[in-house]
Amino acid sequence: MTEDALATLLLAANVDDRQAYAQFLRAVTPIIRGIVRARSRSLAPDQHEDIVQDVLLAIHRKRQTWDPGQPVRPWLYAITRYKIIDAYRKRGVAVHLPIEDYADVLAAEQAADPLAARDDRAEVDHLLGQLDPRSAEVVRALVLRDEAQADVSARLQISPGNLRVMLHRSMKRMAQLGRRGEP
Amino acid sequence: MSKTDDLIIQLSGSPVRAPLRQRRLAAIATLAMLVPVALFLAEFGMRRGLMSAWSNPVVILKTLLPLGICGLSLVLLLRLIRPEARIGRAGYGYAAPVAVALLLWAGAFISRAPQARFAEVGTFSLTECLGSILMLSIVPLVGLLMLARQGASTAPQLSGALVGLTAASGVTAGYSLFCTRDNPLFFVTWYGVAILIVTVVGAIVGRRVLQW
Numbered sequence: 001m002t003e004d005a006l007a008t009l010l011l012a013a014n015v016d017d018r019q020a021y022a023q024f025l026r027a028v029t030p031i032i033r034g035i036v037r038a039r040s041r042s043l044a045p046d047q048h049e050d051i052v053q054d055v056l057l058a059i060h061r062k063r064q065t066w067d068p069g070q071p072v073r074p075w076l077y078a079i080t081r082y083k084i085i086d087a088y089r090k091r092g093v094a095v096h097l098p099i100e101d102y103a104d105v106l107a108a109e110q111a112a113d114p115l116a117a118r119d120d121r122a123e124v125d126h127l128l129g130q131l132d133p134r135s136a137e138v139v140r141a142l143v144l145r146d147e148a149q150a151d152v153s154a155r156l157q158i159s160p161g162n163l164r165v166m167l168h169r170s171m172k173r174m175a176q177l178g179r180r181g182e183p
Numbered sequence: 184m185s186k187t188d189d190l191i192i193q194l195s196g197s198p199v200r201a202p203l204r205q206r207r208l209a210a211i212a213t214l215a216m217l218v219p220v221a222l223f224l225a226e227f228g229m230r231r232g233l234m235s236a237w238s239n240p241v242v243i244l245k246t247l248l249p250l251g252i253c254g255l256s257l258v259l260l261l262r263l264i265r266p267e268a269r270i271g272r273a274g275y276g277y278a279a280p281v282a283v284a285l286l287l288w289a290g291a292f293i294s295r296a297p298q299a300r301f302a303e304v305g306t307f308s309l310t311e312c313l314g315s316i317l318m319l320s321i322v323p324l325v326g327l328l329m330l331a332r333q334g335a336s337t338a339p340q341l342s343g344a345l346v347g348l349t350a351a352s353g354v355t356a357g358y359s360l361f362c363t364r365d366n367p368l369f370f371v372t373w374y375g376v377a378i379l380i381v382t383v384v385g386a387i388v389g390r391r392v393l394q395w
Contacts, residue, residue: 022195
């Protein structure tokens with residue numbers, strides 16, 4: 001749908017044309033979905049639709065901030081971007097990630113990924129062996145066994161916040177150890 | 184996907200909300216600053232001989248500089264109400280008033296005898312100056328934050344800082360009509376400190392309350 005068509009729909013919605021508003025929201029949904037998919041690759045795919053809905057809600061709550069004299073798309077993209085960042089912040093990224101996705105978050109920061117680069121299980125065990133036992137268990141549970149954060153948190157009696165921090169630090173530490181072992 | 188469709192149906196059933204109008208927001212913001220200042224001046228009065236004091240350009244600048252900063256900040260604040268907006272180069276607009284203030288300060292420092300430089304600084308004068316500006320800032324700070332919450336700033340902390348800067352510099356301009364200390368070493372410093380305090384408070388609060 002072109003920019004103008006979106007603007008026309010939103011203009012109509014602003015004068016209480018509910019059908020136009022529903023049409024507008026339906027028209028922007030695939031656009032948002034596309035952006036969310038592209039930008040949230042490190043969040044689990046099942047959460048993408050949640051984020052799409054968050055963005056739709058944000059558009060709805062902030063619909064008064066669109067200036068009819070301005071194009072719709074930059075406004076739409078800005079809201080989408082903001083809510084994707086928000087989603088990352090709220091979900092604390094690491095916890096929901098299967099290992100291969102977590103890899104590129106770490107890679108961005110660390111330029112080396114401790115686990116994905118070495119699919120060799122023995123090597124991973126070796127790296128885990130160099131961590132303290134609790135940290136190693138956190139990594140095993142969350143990353144290798146993909147257990148739910150809440151379960152691990154309850155079992156090990158670590159608060160969810162600390163759990164995330166521990167996971168993050170352990171992954172970092174393993175990346176360092178892994179690099180040291182390289183020729 | 185069907186949940187998304189349900190959401191859309193639900194959302195499209197709610198009442199319309201008219202687009203925010205910058206002028207209206209600007210008018211409300213101005214009022215939020217004007218009312219406490221007017222009450223203050225009605226109670227304590229303007230300085231005696233304000234008109235004749237204005238023959239000294241420094242006294243005029245004492246009001247104009249904060250007024251200019253207030254105007255610019257309000258424009259930027261209202262611009263950031265749209266999520267796609269950026270401040271961009273308009274931020275350089277602060278260079279002129281800040282430069283003039285610093286020149287005033289430096290000029291006064293050089294031209295005054297060492298013992299006359301900070302002669303006005305005392306517990307009473309500082310309490311009066313800082314205290315008045317901080318107290319006067321409370322109402323516009325809260326009012327402008329509420330105003331900014333209607334918007335969708337994608338930089339909540341910056342918007343919060345601009346709220347503080349607008350509110351504090353606006354009331355400072357009003358307060359300067361009462362204040363009789365015309366030494367730039369005094370008013371540039373302490374107006375500046377008061378405005379900075381409110382700006383930092385605005386940024387800290389804004390970071391939390393301007394999120395959406």
